[in-house]
Amino acid sequence: MTISIGAKRRLADLLMGHARRRLRGQRPDWAEAMMREAEELDSDDERLRWSTGCAYASYRAPAALDDFVYPVALMAGVALMSAYQWSADEGLGTVAVICMIGVLLGVLEPRRNLLSAAAIGAVVTAVNGFETLTGIKPTYEIRFHSLVHDAKWTVFIAPALVACIVGRYAGQVLRSTPDEAA
Numbered sequence: 001m002t003i004s005i006g007a008k009r010r011l012a013d014l015l016m017g018h019a020r021r022r023l024r025g026q027r028p029d030w031a032e033a034m035m036r037e038a039e040e041l042d043s044d045d046e047r048l049r050w051s052t053g054c055a056y057a058s059y060r061a062p063a064a065l066d067d068f069v070y071p072v073a074l075m076a077g078v079a080l081m082s083a084y085q086w087s088a089d090e091g092l093g094t095v096a097v098i099c100m101i102g103v104l105l106g107v108l109e110p111r112r113n114l115l116s117a118a119a120i121g122a123v124v125t126a127v128n129g130f131e132t133l134t135g136i137k138p139t140y141e142i143r144f145h146s147l148v149h150d151a152k153w154t155v156f157i158a159p160a161l162v163a164c165i166v167g168r169y170a171g172q173v174l175r176s177t178p179d180e181a182a
Contacts, residue, residue, distance in 0.1 A: 008044040015051035022058035030057075070109040074119060077101040081123040086138055090124060090153065098124075098156055099163040106167015107174065113164035120164075121157030125150055 016038050023031040034054045041047045084097045098120055105116035128150040131137045137144070 008048045012038070012044065012047040012051040015048075015055040019051070019054040019058040070105075070112060073105060073108055074116060077105055077116070078119055078123055081120055082127055085124050085127040089140060090156075094124060094156065095159050098160045102160045102163025103167035103170065106164040106169075107171040108167075110168040110171040113168045114161070116167075117157060117161035117164040121160030122154065124153040124156045128153055 016035060020031045020035055023034075034050075034057075038047055038050050038054070041050055081097060081101055085094065088094065101120050102117060105120070106113045109116070128145055129147065131141065132145045132147055132150055135144070
């Protein structure tokens, strides 16, 4: 299948416009440089290849990945914490798992450390609340809880917050250049 010459240029322009819109907020200098380069290309084939690469690059830019990676990582962290909480009672192991997930999320997305801490820290309360409200409980659980009992486990938000803050600073250090660290 062949694409007509006019269609190639229109497709190239659509792809460049898309890349420019995606990069405008995070890398406006890249967006403008890509547009200027595309305007210099003579062949519609070259322009189409260039604009396809630009559209691809707009999804590879660091901030573009945050829109996808962080929500997936947060959901995975909540799922991991939920699975752990369902299989083990509250204790030092719970604190360790919360801290591990919190540090990782803090490193991944330093600007969202409060959201990460609240989500991960509240899992224990949510799982216990689920047990209380539904009557479904893990096999190791020998007694039923009350909602007041469940609410006290919001205390796990504190270690999650500390872990996310530690992760936040670690993430900032990892992202800094050698000149900024000195």
